[in-house]
Amino acid sequence: MSHRTAGHPGLPDDARGDAAEPSASCPEEVTLDVLRGRWTTLVVRELLRGDRSFTDLRQALPMLSDKALADRLAHLVQSGVLERRRQPGWPPRTQYVLTQHGRRLGPVLQVLGDWGDAL
Amino acid sequence: MSHRTAGHPGLPDDARGDAAEPSASCPEEVTLDVLRGRWTTLVVRELLRGDRSFTDLRQALPMLSDKALADRLAHLVQSGVLERRRQPGWPPRTQYVLTQHGRRLGPVLQVLGDWGDAL
DNA sequence: CTGAATCCCTGCCGATACTG
DNA sequence: CAGTATCGGCAGGGATTCAG
Numbered sequence: 173m174s175h176r177t178a179g180h181p182g183l184p185d186d187a188r189g190d191a192a193e194p195s196a197s198c199p200e201e202v203t204l205d206v207l208r209g210r211w212t213t214l215v216v217r218e219l220l221r222g223d224r225s226f227t228d229l230r231q232a233l234p235m236l237s238d239k240a241l242a243d244r245l246a247h248l249v250q251s252g253v254l255e256r257r258r259q260p261g262w263p264p265r266t267q268y269v270l271t272q273h274g275r276r277l278g279p280v281l282q283v284l285g286d287w288g289d290a291l
Numbered sequence: 292m293s294h295r296t297a298g299h300p301g302l303p304d305d306a307r308g309d310a311a312e313p314s315a316s317c318p319e320e321v322t323l324d325v326l327r328g329r330w331t332t333l334v335v336r337e338l339l340r341g342d343r344s345f346t347d348l349r350q351a352l353p354m355l356s357d358k359a360l361a362d363r364l365a366h367l368v369q370s371g372v373l374e375r376r377r378q379p380g381w382p383p384r385t386q387y388v389l390t391q392h393g394r395r396l397g398p399v400l401q402v403l404g405d406w407g408d409a410l
Numbered sequence: 411c412t413g414a415a416t417c418c419c420t421g422c423c424g425a426t427a428c429t430g
Numbered sequence: 431c432a433g434t435a436t437c438g439g440c441a442g443g444g445a446t447t448c449a450g
Contacts, residue, residue: 198333200332200400200407203403204403206407214320273409276409277406285317286318288317288320288322289318290395291325291371291392
């Protein structure tokens with residue numbers, strides 16, 4: 173997150189009064205927070221085209237380091253955009269699948285792309 | 292970063308092959324780059340409601356430091372989203388006005404907000 | 411194959427102080 | 431009123447290495 177060094181696990185935080193954290197009180201910022209990070213949209217775009225494994229994504233997006241890719245995926249999973257599906261057996265295979273919410277990002281990216289295109 | 296250190300006007304640059312900079316090749320990232328930075332959307336939202344002076348914005352968005360606010364405004368001006376209108380005389384007054392492109396961010400923020408709301 | 415751990419470096423962001 | 435200057439902290443992100 174932006175900062176606030178360590179989250180209080182139990183405490184409600186309740187910053188409604190001063191709105192110190194924009195992400196908590198502002199829907200636009202919530203979405204931007206999900207999409208935050210370089211190339212995150214490209215990861216989502218790739219998954220909008222179908223399920224992908226880690227290696228699939230690595231090959232499709234060579235500009236992301238392993239760490240960056242893993243970070244993006246973990247963040248998107250935690251945001252409820254992706255689901256991680258581990259397949260048993262060897263070699264280990266993991267499929268990343270968009271959730272219902274994740275699929276709704278399609279139109280969002282479309283709008284973002286349209287505006288950026290017209291700029 | 293966002294852009295290459297020093298643009299060589301003559302050299303083709305031609306980064307299409309590797310696409311090292313997402314902002315340059317990806318319309319979605321262009322838009323996200325414009326909206327980058329904490330509370331940037333709130334600044335735009337505020338200006339969508341009408342022209343504002345620096346002090347107006349400072350009062351409406353007390354969570355931004357002067358520096359942060361000045362940074363956002365400068366960035367948005369450079370992105371072609373805002374226009375800075377200095378008025379002669381004393382005391383100095385500066386009005387920030389959305390450009391045509393800037394006004395088109397209204398629907399974009401709407402979509403972002405809708406998605407974040409539904410999450 | 412799918413990541414997690416580490417290191418380091420960059421640049422964002424906040425606070426304060428100061429100028430035209 | 432409308433900013434700029436400066437400093438410092440801390441998280442983000444890249445490269446490499448290691449583990450399940």
